[in-house]
Amino acid sequence: MESKIGNKVKKLRLSLGMSQEEFGKKLGYTSRSSINKIEKGINDISYDKLILLIKEYNIDLKSIVDDENTNISNAHDKNSNIYISFSGRAEGNCFDIAHHLMNKKDTFIPFKDISYNPCSNCNYECFKEACKYRDDEIYSLIETSLTYKNIILLVPMYCSNPSSLYFIFSERMQDFFNNNSNKWNTFLKKLKIIAIFGSEEETPLFIPTLLQLVNGDNSKILKIERHKFNLKMDDKVTENKELLNKIDSFIIN
Ligand SMILES: Cc1cc2nc3c(=O)[nH]c(=O)nc-3n(C[C@H](O)[C@H](O)[C@H](O)COP(=O)(O)O)c2cc1C
Known part of the structure:
Protein backbone atom coordinates (compact mmCIF):
# COMPACT_ATOMS: atom_id res chain seq x y z
CA MET A 1 0.00 0.00 0.00
CA GLU A 2 1.41 3.42 -0.94
CA SER A 3 1.32 6.14 1.68
CA LYS A 4 0.71 9.83 1.16
CA ILE A 5 4.06 10.77 2.66
CA GLY A 6 5.76 7.91 0.84
CA ASN A 7 4.54 9.23 -2.50
CA LYS A 8 5.71 12.70 -1.62
CA VAL A 9 9.15 11.48 -0.59
CA LYS A 10 9.43 9.64 -3.90
CA LYS A 11 8.45 12.71 -5.92
CA LEU A 12 10.92 14.84 -3.97
CA ARG A 13 13.74 12.35 -4.55
CA LEU A 14 13.01 12.21 -8.28
CA SER A 15 12.86 15.98 -8.51
CA LEU A 16 16.35 16.05 -7.04
CA GLY A 17 17.54 13.49 -9.56
CA MET A 18 18.73 11.10 -6.86
CA SER A 19 18.70 7.34 -6.66
CA GLN A 20 17.13 5.72 -3.59
CA GLU A 21 20.64 4.86 -2.44
CA GLU A 22 22.00 8.43 -2.70
CA PHE A 23 18.90 9.94 -1.12
CA GLY A 24 18.96 7.39 1.70
CA LYS A 25 22.60 8.18 2.45
CA LYS A 26 21.83 11.92 2.68
CA LEU A 27 19.27 11.11 5.34
CA GLY A 28 21.61 8.78 7.21
CA TYR A 29 20.12 5.46 6.14
CA THR A 30 22.59 2.68 5.44
CA SER A 31 20.60 0.82 2.83
CA ARG A 32 18.53 1.67 -0.23
CA SER A 33 15.69 -0.51 1.03
CA SER A 34 14.90 1.94 3.87
CA ILE A 35 13.86 4.61 1.34
CA ASN A 36 12.15 2.01 -0.81
CA LYS A 37 10.01 0.92 2.15
CA ILE A 38 9.09 4.52 3.03
CA GLU A 39 8.14 5.28 -0.57
CA LYS A 40 6.01 2.15 -0.74
CA GLY A 41 4.29 2.89 2.58
CA ILE A 42 5.68 -0.24 4.25
CA ASN A 43 7.54 1.85 6.84
CA ASP A 44 6.82 5.33 8.16
CA ILE A 45 9.48 8.00 8.06
CA SER A 46 10.65 8.82 11.59
CA TYR A 47 10.20 12.26 13.12
CA ASP A 48 13.99 12.87 13.15
CA LYS A 49 14.39 11.99 9.50
CA LEU A 50 11.41 14.15 8.55
CA ILE A 51 12.98 17.15 10.28
CA LEU A 52 16.29 16.42 8.54
CA LEU A 53 14.49 16.25 5.20
CA ILE A 54 12.74 19.58 5.79
CA LYS A 55 16.00 21.30 6.78
CA GLU A 56 18.24 19.74 4.14
CA TYR A 57 15.93 20.58 1.25
CA ASN A 58 14.34 23.78 2.56
CA ILE A 59 10.88 22.28 2.38
CA ASP A 60 7.63 24.06 3.00
CA LEU A 61 6.01 22.10 5.85
CA LYS A 62 2.52 22.81 4.51
CA SER A 63 3.31 20.94 1.30
CA ILE A 64 4.02 17.83 3.38
CA VAL A 65 0.71 17.83 5.22
CA ASP A 66 -1.41 19.01 2.28
CA ASP A 67 -3.33 16.47 0.24
CA GLU A 68 -1.68 13.84 -1.89
CA ASN A 69 -1.69 15.86 -5.10
CA THR A 70 0.48 18.63 -3.69
CA ASN A 71 4.14 18.08 -4.46
CA ILE A 72 6.68 18.78 -1.75
CA SER A 73 7.64 22.29 -2.70
CA ASN A 74 10.82 24.35 -2.59
CA ALA A 75 12.79 21.24 -3.43
CA HIS A 76 14.28 22.91 -6.45
CA ASP A 77 14.50 26.34 -7.97
CA LYS A 78 11.44 26.96 -10.15
CA ASN A 79 13.71 28.45 -12.82
CA SER A 80 15.84 25.35 -13.11
C1 LIG B 1 22.94 -0.41 -29.59
C2 LIG B 1 23.45 0.81 -30.30
C3 LIG B 1 23.06 1.03 -31.59
C4 LIG B 1 23.50 2.16 -32.28
N1 LIG B 1 23.06 2.38 -33.53
C5 LIG B 1 23.44 3.49 -34.20
C6 LIG B 1 22.97 3.74 -35.52
O1 LIG B 1 22.20 2.99 -36.10
N2 LIG B 1 23.40 4.87 -36.14
C7 LIG B 1 24.25 5.75 -35.54
O2 LIG B 1 24.60 6.76 -36.13
N3 LIG B 1 24.70 5.54 -34.28
C8 LIG B 1 24.33 4.43 -33.60
N4 LIG B 1 24.79 4.21 -32.33
C9 LIG B 1 25.72 5.17 -31.73
C10 LIG B 1 25.07 6.16 -30.78
O3 LIG B 1 24.09 6.94 -31.42
C11 LIG B 1 26.14 7.06 -30.19
O4 LIG B 1 27.05 6.25 -29.52
C12 LIG B 1 25.64 8.13 -29.26
O5 LIG B 1 26.76 8.77 -28.73
C13 LIG B 1 24.78 7.53 -28.17
O6 LIG B 1 24.64 8.36 -27.05
P1 LIG B 1 25.36 7.94 -25.67
O7 LIG B 1 26.82 8.08 -25.92
O8 LIG B 1 24.85 8.89 -24.66
O9 LIG B 1 24.95 6.53 -25.40
C14 LIG B 1 24.38 3.07 -31.64
C15 LIG B 1 24.78 2.82 -30.33
C16 LIG B 1 24.32 1.71 -29.66
C17 LIG B 1 24.76 1.47 -28.25
Missing part, protein backbone atom coordinates in the same frame (compact mmCIF):
# COMPACT_ATOMS: atom_id res chain seq x y z
CA ASN A 81 15.72 22.77 -15.90
CA ILE A 82 15.42 19.00 -15.90
CA TYR A 83 17.50 16.92 -18.34
CA ILE A 84 16.29 13.36 -18.95
CA SER A 85 18.72 11.05 -20.73
CA PHE A 86 17.59 7.98 -22.67
CA SER A 87 21.09 6.66 -23.15
CA GLY A 88 22.08 3.22 -21.97
CA ARG A 89 25.54 4.52 -21.06
CA ALA A 90 26.41 6.11 -17.75
CA GLU A 91 28.72 8.78 -19.14
CA GLY A 92 28.24 8.81 -22.88
CA ASN A 93 27.41 11.73 -25.15
CA CYS A 94 23.95 12.36 -23.66
CA PHE A 95 25.52 12.73 -20.23
CA ASP A 96 28.31 14.99 -21.55
CA ILE A 97 25.98 17.28 -23.50
CA ALA A 98 23.56 17.65 -20.59
CA HIS A 99 26.35 18.40 -18.15
CA HIS A 100 27.88 20.91 -20.54
CA LEU A 101 24.57 22.81 -20.65
CA MET A 102 23.48 22.37 -17.04
CA ASN A 103 23.63 25.02 -14.38
CA LYS A 104 24.26 24.12 -10.76
CA LYS A 105 20.56 24.13 -9.94
CA ASP A 106 19.52 21.90 -12.85
CA THR A 107 18.65 18.23 -12.48
CA PHE A 108 19.90 15.27 -14.52
CA ILE A 109 17.87 12.05 -14.65
CA PRO A 110 19.36 8.99 -16.36
CA PHE A 111 16.15 7.21 -17.33
CA LYS A 112 18.00 3.87 -17.25
CA ASP A 113 18.39 4.24 -13.47
CA ILE A 114 14.78 4.87 -12.49
CA SER A 115 12.35 2.01 -12.00
CA TYR A 116 10.36 1.53 -15.18
CA ASN A 117 8.20 -1.02 -16.97
CA PRO A 118 7.63 -1.15 -20.71
CA CYS A 119 4.05 -1.56 -21.95
CA SER A 120 3.70 -5.32 -21.57
CA ASN A 121 1.45 -8.04 -20.17
CA CYS A 122 -1.47 -5.66 -19.76
CA ASN A 123 -5.00 -5.22 -21.04
CA TYR A 124 -5.00 -1.53 -22.01
CA GLU A 125 -5.68 -0.52 -18.41
CA CYS A 126 -4.16 2.91 -19.16
CA PHE A 127 -7.02 3.67 -21.57
CA LYS A 128 -9.61 2.69 -18.98
CA GLU A 129 -8.39 3.76 -15.55
CA ALA A 130 -4.74 3.48 -14.56
CA CYS A 131 -1.69 1.77 -16.01
CA LYS A 132 -0.88 -1.34 -13.99
CA TYR A 133 2.68 -0.06 -13.62
CA ARG A 134 1.65 3.29 -12.11
CA ASP A 135 3.85 2.49 -9.09
CA ASP A 136 7.09 2.56 -11.03
CA GLU A 137 8.85 5.90 -11.41
CA ILE A 138 7.72 7.00 -14.87
CA TYR A 139 4.44 8.60 -13.84
CA SER A 140 6.06 10.60 -11.04
CA LEU A 141 8.96 11.57 -13.32
CA ILE A 142 6.54 13.16 -15.81
CA GLU A 143 4.68 14.86 -12.98
CA THR A 144 7.90 16.14 -11.44
CA SER A 145 9.26 17.34 -14.78
CA LEU A 146 6.31 19.73 -15.04
CA THR A 147 7.61 21.65 -12.03
CA TYR A 148 10.76 22.66 -13.96
CA LYS A 149 11.15 25.57 -16.34
CA ASN A 150 12.34 23.44 -19.26
CA ILE A 151 12.20 19.70 -19.87
CA ILE A 152 15.09 18.58 -22.07
CA LEU A 153 15.12 15.03 -23.42
CA LEU A 154 18.46 13.63 -24.63
CA VAL A 155 17.72 10.93 -27.18
CA PRO A 156 20.46 8.79 -28.76
CA MET A 157 20.04 6.80 -31.95
CA TYR A 158 20.24 3.05 -31.49
CA CYS A 159 19.91 0.92 -34.63
CA SER A 160 18.47 3.76 -36.73
CA ASN A 161 15.78 4.58 -34.16
CA PRO A 162 15.43 6.51 -30.92
CA SER A 163 16.66 4.25 -28.11
CA SER A 164 14.21 1.77 -26.60
CA LEU A 165 14.27 3.69 -23.29
CA TYR A 166 12.81 6.68 -25.13
CA PHE A 167 9.95 4.56 -26.51
CA ILE A 168 9.18 3.20 -23.04
CA PHE A 169 8.85 6.77 -21.78
CA SER A 170 6.78 7.86 -24.75
CA GLU A 171 4.35 4.92 -24.47
CA ARG A 172 3.79 5.50 -20.79
CA MET A 173 2.83 9.13 -21.40
CA GLN A 174 -0.51 7.67 -22.47
CA ASP A 175 -1.32 6.90 -18.84
CA PHE A 176 -0.16 10.25 -17.52
CA PHE A 177 -1.84 12.52 -20.06
CA ASN A 178 -5.06 10.50 -20.15
CA ASN A 179 -5.37 11.40 -16.50
CA ASN A 180 -3.92 14.89 -16.80
CA SER A 181 -5.00 16.15 -20.20
CA ASN A 182 -4.97 19.73 -18.88
CA LYS A 183 -1.19 19.43 -18.39
CA TRP A 184 -0.28 18.45 -21.95
CA ASN A 185 0.09 22.03 -23.25
CA THR A 186 2.35 22.97 -20.35
CA PHE A 187 4.47 19.87 -20.93
CA LEU A 188 4.76 20.63 -24.64
CA LYS A 189 5.68 24.25 -24.02
CA LYS A 190 8.54 23.23 -21.73
CA LEU A 191 9.76 20.38 -23.91
CA LYS A 192 12.99 20.34 -25.96
CA ILE A 193 14.86 17.41 -27.48
CA ILE A 194 18.56 16.92 -28.13
CA ALA A 195 19.00 14.11 -30.66
CA ILE A 196 22.38 12.38 -31.03
CA PHE A 197 22.81 10.35 -34.21
CA GLY A 198 24.81 9.75 -37.41
CA SER A 199 23.15 11.97 -40.01
CA GLU A 200 19.73 12.80 -41.42
CA GLU A 201 20.80 11.61 -44.90
CA GLU A 202 21.60 8.11 -43.61
CA THR A 203 18.52 7.79 -41.42
CA PRO A 204 15.84 10.23 -42.64
CA LEU A 205 13.11 8.82 -40.37
CA PHE A 206 14.86 9.42 -37.05
CA ILE A 207 14.03 13.12 -36.64
CA PRO A 208 10.43 12.78 -37.94
CA THR A 209 9.88 10.13 -35.25
CA LEU A 210 10.95 12.61 -32.58
CA LEU A 211 9.01 15.45 -34.21
CA GLN A 212 5.79 13.60 -33.44
CA LEU A 213 6.27 14.35 -29.76
CA VAL A 214 6.77 18.08 -30.28
CA ASN A 215 3.88 18.51 -32.74
CA GLY A 216 6.24 18.91 -35.69
CA ASP A 217 8.04 21.94 -34.25
CA ASN A 218 11.60 21.73 -35.64
CA SER A 219 12.84 24.54 -33.41
CA LYS A 220 12.41 22.25 -30.41
CA ILE A 221 14.96 19.73 -31.65
CA LEU A 222 18.73 20.12 -31.62
CA LYS A 223 20.29 17.72 -34.10
CA ILE A 224 23.74 16.43 -33.24
CA GLU A 225 24.78 14.70 -36.47
CA ARG A 226 28.05 12.96 -35.54
CA HIS A 227 28.96 11.76 -39.01
CA LYS A 228 28.98 15.30 -40.39
CA PHE A 229 31.87 15.96 -38.03
CA ASN A 230 33.62 12.65 -38.67
CA LEU A 231 32.86 11.43 -35.18
CA LYS A 232 32.59 7.70 -34.61
CA MET A 233 30.15 5.93 -32.30
CA ASP A 234 32.02 6.45 -29.06
CA ASP A 235 33.85 9.68 -29.90
CA LYS A 236 33.07 12.52 -27.54
CA VAL A 237 30.74 15.08 -29.10
CA THR A 238 31.69 17.74 -26.55
CA GLU A 239 35.33 17.59 -27.66
CA ASN A 240 34.38 18.97 -31.08
CA LYS A 241 34.45 22.79 -31.04
CA GLU A 242 31.96 23.24 -33.89
CA LEU A 243 29.43 20.93 -32.29
CA LEU A 244 29.95 22.59 -28.95
CA ASN A 245 29.07 25.95 -30.54
CA LYS A 246 25.94 24.37 -31.98
CA ILE A 247 25.00 22.99 -28.57
CA ASP A 248 25.63 26.38 -26.96
CA SER A 249 23.45 28.14 -29.50
CA PHE A 250 20.48 25.90 -28.66
CA ILE A 251 19.11 28.38 -26.24
CA ILE A 252 17.50 26.93 -23.15
CA ASN A 253 16.06 29.97 -21.40
Whole structure:
Protein backbone atom coordinates (compact mmCIF):
# COMPACT_ATOMS: atom_id res chain seq x y z
CA MET A 1 0.00 0.00 0.00
CA GLU A 2 1.41 3.42 -0.94
CA SER A 3 1.32 6.14 1.68
CA LYS A 4 0.71 9.83 1.16
CA ILE A 5 4.06 10.77 2.66
CA GLY A 6 5.76 7.91 0.84
CA ASN A 7 4.54 9.23 -2.50
CA LYS A 8 5.71 12.70 -1.62
CA VAL A 9 9.15 11.48 -0.59
CA LYS A 10 9.43 9.64 -3.90
CA LYS A 11 8.45 12.71 -5.92
CA LEU A 12 10.92 14.84 -3.97
CA ARG A 13 13.74 12.35 -4.55
CA LEU A 14 13.01 12.21 -8.28
CA SER A 15 12.86 15.98 -8.51
CA LEU A 16 16.35 16.05 -7.04
CA GLY A 17 17.54 13.49 -9.56
CA MET A 18 18.73 11.10 -6.86
CA SER A 19 18.70 7.34 -6.66
CA GLN A 20 17.13 5.72 -3.59
CA GLU A 21 20.64 4.86 -2.44
CA GLU A 22 22.00 8.43 -2.70
CA PHE A 23 18.90 9.94 -1.12
CA GLY A 24 18.96 7.39 1.70
CA LYS A 25 22.60 8.18 2.45
CA LYS A 26 21.83 11.92 2.68
CA LEU A 27 19.27 11.11 5.34
CA GLY A 28 21.61 8.78 7.21
CA TYR A 29 20.12 5.46 6.14
CA THR A 30 22.59 2.68 5.44
CA SER A 31 20.60 0.82 2.83
CA ARG A 32 18.53 1.67 -0.23
CA SER A 33 15.69 -0.51 1.03
CA SER A 34 14.90 1.94 3.87
CA ILE A 35 13.86 4.61 1.34
CA ASN A 36 12.15 2.01 -0.81
CA LYS A 37 10.01 0.92 2.15
CA ILE A 38 9.09 4.52 3.03
CA GLU A 39 8.14 5.28 -0.57
CA LYS A 40 6.01 2.15 -0.74
CA GLY A 41 4.29 2.89 2.58
CA ILE A 42 5.68 -0.24 4.25
CA ASN A 43 7.54 1.85 6.84
CA ASP A 44 6.82 5.33 8.16
CA ILE A 45 9.48 8.00 8.06
CA SER A 46 10.65 8.82 11.59
CA TYR A 47 10.20 12.26 13.12
CA ASP A 48 13.99 12.87 13.15
CA LYS A 49 14.39 11.99 9.50
CA LEU A 50 11.41 14.15 8.55
CA ILE A 51 12.98 17.15 10.28
CA LEU A 52 16.29 16.42 8.54
CA LEU A 53 14.49 16.25 5.20
CA ILE A 54 12.74 19.58 5.79
CA LYS A 55 16.00 21.30 6.78
CA GLU A 56 18.24 19.74 4.14
CA TYR A 57 15.93 20.58 1.25
CA ASN A 58 14.34 23.78 2.56
CA ILE A 59 10.88 22.28 2.38
CA ASP A 60 7.63 24.06 3.00
CA LEU A 61 6.01 22.10 5.85
CA LYS A 62 2.52 22.81 4.51
CA SER A 63 3.31 20.94 1.30
CA ILE A 64 4.02 17.83 3.38
CA VAL A 65 0.71 17.83 5.22
CA ASP A 66 -1.41 19.01 2.28
CA ASP A 67 -3.33 16.47 0.24
CA GLU A 68 -1.68 13.84 -1.89
CA ASN A 69 -1.69 15.86 -5.10
CA THR A 70 0.48 18.63 -3.69
CA ASN A 71 4.14 18.08 -4.46
CA ILE A 72 6.68 18.78 -1.75
CA SER A 73 7.64 22.29 -2.70
CA ASN A 74 10.82 24.35 -2.59
CA ALA A 75 12.79 21.24 -3.43
CA HIS A 76 14.28 22.91 -6.45
CA ASP A 77 14.50 26.34 -7.97
CA LYS A 78 11.44 26.96 -10.15
CA ASN A 79 13.71 28.45 -12.82
CA SER A 80 15.84 25.35 -13.11
CA ASN A 81 15.72 22.77 -15.90
CA ILE A 82 15.42 19.00 -15.90
CA TYR A 83 17.50 16.92 -18.34
CA ILE A 84 16.29 13.36 -18.95
CA SER A 85 18.72 11.05 -20.73
CA PHE A 86 17.59 7.98 -22.67
CA SER A 87 21.09 6.66 -23.15
CA GLY A 88 22.08 3.22 -21.97
CA ARG A 89 25.54 4.52 -21.06
CA ALA A 90 26.41 6.11 -17.75
CA GLU A 91 28.72 8.78 -19.14
CA GLY A 92 28.24 8.81 -22.88
CA ASN A 93 27.41 11.73 -25.15
CA CYS A 94 23.95 12.36 -23.66
CA PHE A 95 25.52 12.73 -20.23
CA ASP A 96 28.31 14.99 -21.55
CA ILE A 97 25.98 17.28 -23.50
CA ALA A 98 23.56 17.65 -20.59
CA HIS A 99 26.35 18.40 -18.15
CA HIS A 100 27.88 20.91 -20.54
CA LEU A 101 24.57 22.81 -20.65
CA MET A 102 23.48 22.37 -17.04
CA ASN A 103 23.63 25.02 -14.38
CA LYS A 104 24.26 24.12 -10.76
CA LYS A 105 20.56 24.13 -9.94
CA ASP A 106 19.52 21.90 -12.85
CA THR A 107 18.65 18.23 -12.48
CA PHE A 108 19.90 15.27 -14.52
CA ILE A 109 17.87 12.05 -14.65
CA PRO A 110 19.36 8.99 -16.36
CA PHE A 111 16.15 7.21 -17.33
CA LYS A 112 18.00 3.87 -17.25
CA ASP A 113 18.39 4.24 -13.47
CA ILE A 114 14.78 4.87 -12.49
CA SER A 115 12.35 2.01 -12.00
CA TYR A 116 10.36 1.53 -15.18
CA ASN A 117 8.20 -1.02 -16.97
CA PRO A 118 7.63 -1.15 -20.71
CA CYS A 119 4.05 -1.56 -21.95
CA SER A 120 3.70 -5.32 -21.57
CA ASN A 121 1.45 -8.04 -20.17
CA CYS A 122 -1.47 -5.66 -19.76
CA ASN A 123 -5.00 -5.22 -21.04
CA TYR A 124 -5.00 -1.53 -22.01
CA GLU A 125 -5.68 -0.52 -18.41
CA CYS A 126 -4.16 2.91 -19.16
CA PHE A 127 -7.02 3.67 -21.57
CA LYS A 128 -9.61 2.69 -18.98
CA GLU A 129 -8.39 3.76 -15.55
CA ALA A 130 -4.74 3.48 -14.56
CA CYS A 131 -1.69 1.77 -16.01
CA LYS A 132 -0.88 -1.34 -13.99
CA TYR A 133 2.68 -0.06 -13.62
CA ARG A 134 1.65 3.29 -12.11
CA ASP A 135 3.85 2.49 -9.09
CA ASP A 136 7.09 2.56 -11.03
CA GLU A 137 8.85 5.90 -11.41
CA ILE A 138 7.72 7.00 -14.87
CA TYR A 139 4.44 8.60 -13.84
CA SER A 140 6.06 10.60 -11.04
CA LEU A 141 8.96 11.57 -13.32
CA ILE A 142 6.54 13.16 -15.81
CA GLU A 143 4.68 14.86 -12.98
CA THR A 144 7.90 16.14 -11.44
CA SER A 145 9.26 17.34 -14.78
CA LEU A 146 6.31 19.73 -15.04
CA THR A 147 7.61 21.65 -12.03
CA TYR A 148 10.76 22.66 -13.96
CA LYS A 149 11.15 25.57 -16.34
CA ASN A 150 12.34 23.44 -19.26
CA ILE A 151 12.20 19.70 -19.87
CA ILE A 152 15.09 18.58 -22.07
CA LEU A 153 15.12 15.03 -23.42
CA LEU A 154 18.46 13.63 -24.63
CA VAL A 155 17.72 10.93 -27.18
CA PRO A 156 20.46 8.79 -28.76
CA MET A 157 20.04 6.80 -31.95
CA TYR A 158 20.24 3.05 -31.49
CA CYS A 159 19.91 0.92 -34.63
CA SER A 160 18.47 3.76 -36.73
CA ASN A 161 15.78 4.58 -34.16
CA PRO A 162 15.43 6.51 -30.92
CA SER A 163 16.66 4.25 -28.11
CA SER A 164 14.21 1.77 -26.60
CA LEU A 165 14.27 3.69 -23.29
CA TYR A 166 12.81 6.68 -25.13
CA PHE A 167 9.95 4.56 -26.51
CA ILE A 168 9.18 3.20 -23.04
CA PHE A 169 8.85 6.77 -21.78
CA SER A 170 6.78 7.86 -24.75
CA GLU A 171 4.35 4.92 -24.47
CA ARG A 172 3.79 5.50 -20.79
CA MET A 173 2.83 9.13 -21.40
CA GLN A 174 -0.51 7.67 -22.47
CA ASP A 175 -1.32 6.90 -18.84
CA PHE A 176 -0.16 10.25 -17.52
CA PHE A 177 -1.84 12.52 -20.06
CA ASN A 178 -5.06 10.50 -20.15
CA ASN A 179 -5.37 11.40 -16.50
CA ASN A 180 -3.92 14.89 -16.80
CA SER A 181 -5.00 16.15 -20.20
CA ASN A 182 -4.97 19.73 -18.88
CA LYS A 183 -1.19 19.43 -18.39
CA TRP A 184 -0.28 18.45 -21.95
CA ASN A 185 0.09 22.03 -23.25
CA THR A 186 2.35 22.97 -20.35
CA PHE A 187 4.47 19.87 -20.93
CA LEU A 188 4.76 20.63 -24.64
CA LYS A 189 5.68 24.25 -24.02
CA LYS A 190 8.54 23.23 -21.73
CA LEU A 191 9.76 20.38 -23.91
CA LYS A 192 12.99 20.34 -25.96
CA ILE A 193 14.86 17.41 -27.48
CA ILE A 194 18.56 16.92 -28.13
CA ALA A 195 19.00 14.11 -30.66
CA ILE A 196 22.38 12.38 -31.03
CA PHE A 197 22.81 10.35 -34.21
CA GLY A 198 24.81 9.75 -37.41
CA SER A 199 23.15 11.97 -40.01
CA GLU A 200 19.73 12.80 -41.42
CA GLU A 201 20.80 11.61 -44.90
CA GLU A 202 21.60 8.11 -43.61
CA THR A 203 18.52 7.79 -41.42
CA PRO A 204 15.84 10.23 -42.64
CA LEU A 205 13.11 8.82 -40.37
CA PHE A 206 14.86 9.42 -37.05
CA ILE A 207 14.03 13.12 -36.64
CA PRO A 208 10.43 12.78 -37.94
CA THR A 209 9.88 10.13 -35.25
CA LEU A 210 10.95 12.61 -32.58
CA LEU A 211 9.01 15.45 -34.21
CA GLN A 212 5.79 13.60 -33.44
CA LEU A 213 6.27 14.35 -29.76
CA VAL A 214 6.77 18.08 -30.28
CA ASN A 215 3.88 18.51 -32.74
CA GLY A 216 6.24 18.91 -35.69
CA ASP A 217 8.04 21.94 -34.25
CA ASN A 218 11.60 21.73 -35.64
CA SER A 219 12.84 24.54 -33.41
CA LYS A 220 12.41 22.25 -30.41
CA ILE A 221 14.96 19.73 -31.65
CA LEU A 222 18.73 20.12 -31.62
CA LYS A 223 20.29 17.72 -34.10
CA ILE A 224 23.74 16.43 -33.24
CA GLU A 225 24.78 14.70 -36.47
CA ARG A 226 28.05 12.96 -35.54
CA HIS A 227 28.96 11.76 -39.01
CA LYS A 228 28.98 15.30 -40.39
CA PHE A 229 31.87 15.96 -38.03
CA ASN A 230 33.62 12.65 -38.67
CA LEU A 231 32.86 11.43 -35.18
CA LYS A 232 32.59 7.70 -34.61
CA MET A 233 30.15 5.93 -32.30
CA ASP A 234 32.02 6.45 -29.06
CA ASP A 235 33.85 9.68 -29.90
CA LYS A 236 33.07 12.52 -27.54
CA VAL A 237 30.74 15.08 -29.10
CA THR A 238 31.69 17.74 -26.55
CA GLU A 239 35.33 17.59 -27.66
CA ASN A 240 34.38 18.97 -31.08
CA LYS A 241 34.45 22.79 -31.04
CA GLU A 242 31.96 23.24 -33.89
CA LEU A 243 29.43 20.93 -32.29
CA LEU A 244 29.95 22.59 -28.95
CA ASN A 245 29.07 25.95 -30.54
CA LYS A 246 25.94 24.37 -31.98
CA ILE A 247 25.00 22.99 -28.57
CA ASP A 248 25.63 26.38 -26.96
CA SER A 249 23.45 28.14 -29.50
CA PHE A 250 20.48 25.90 -28.66
CA ILE A 251 19.11 28.38 -26.24
CA ILE A 252 17.50 26.93 -23.15
CA ASN A 253 16.06 29.97 -21.40
C1 LIG B 1 22.94 -0.41 -29.59
C2 LIG B 1 23.45 0.81 -30.30
C3 LIG B 1 23.06 1.03 -31.59
C4 LIG B 1 23.50 2.16 -32.28
N1 LIG B 1 23.06 2.38 -33.53
C5 LIG B 1 23.44 3.49 -34.20
C6 LIG B 1 22.97 3.74 -35.52
O1 LIG B 1 22.20 2.99 -36.10
N2 LIG B 1 23.40 4.87 -36.14
C7 LIG B 1 24.25 5.75 -35.54
O2 LIG B 1 24.60 6.76 -36.13
N3 LIG B 1 24.70 5.54 -34.28
C8 LIG B 1 24.33 4.43 -33.60
N4 LIG B 1 24.79 4.21 -32.33
C9 LIG B 1 25.72 5.17 -31.73
C10 LIG B 1 25.07 6.16 -30.78
O3 LIG B 1 24.09 6.94 -31.42
C11 LIG B 1 26.14 7.06 -30.19
O4 LIG B 1 27.05 6.25 -29.52
C12 LIG B 1 25.64 8.13 -29.26
O5 LIG B 1 26.76 8.77 -28.73
C13 LIG B 1 24.78 7.53 -28.17
O6 LIG B 1 24.64 8.36 -27.05
P1 LIG B 1 25.36 7.94 -25.67
O7 LIG B 1 26.82 8.08 -25.92
O8 LIG B 1 24.85 8.89 -24.66
O9 LIG B 1 24.95 6.53 -25.40
C14 LIG B 1 24.38 3.07 -31.64
C15 LIG B 1 24.78 2.82 -30.33
C16 LIG B 1 24.32 1.71 -29.66
C17 LIG B 1 24.76 1.47 -28.25
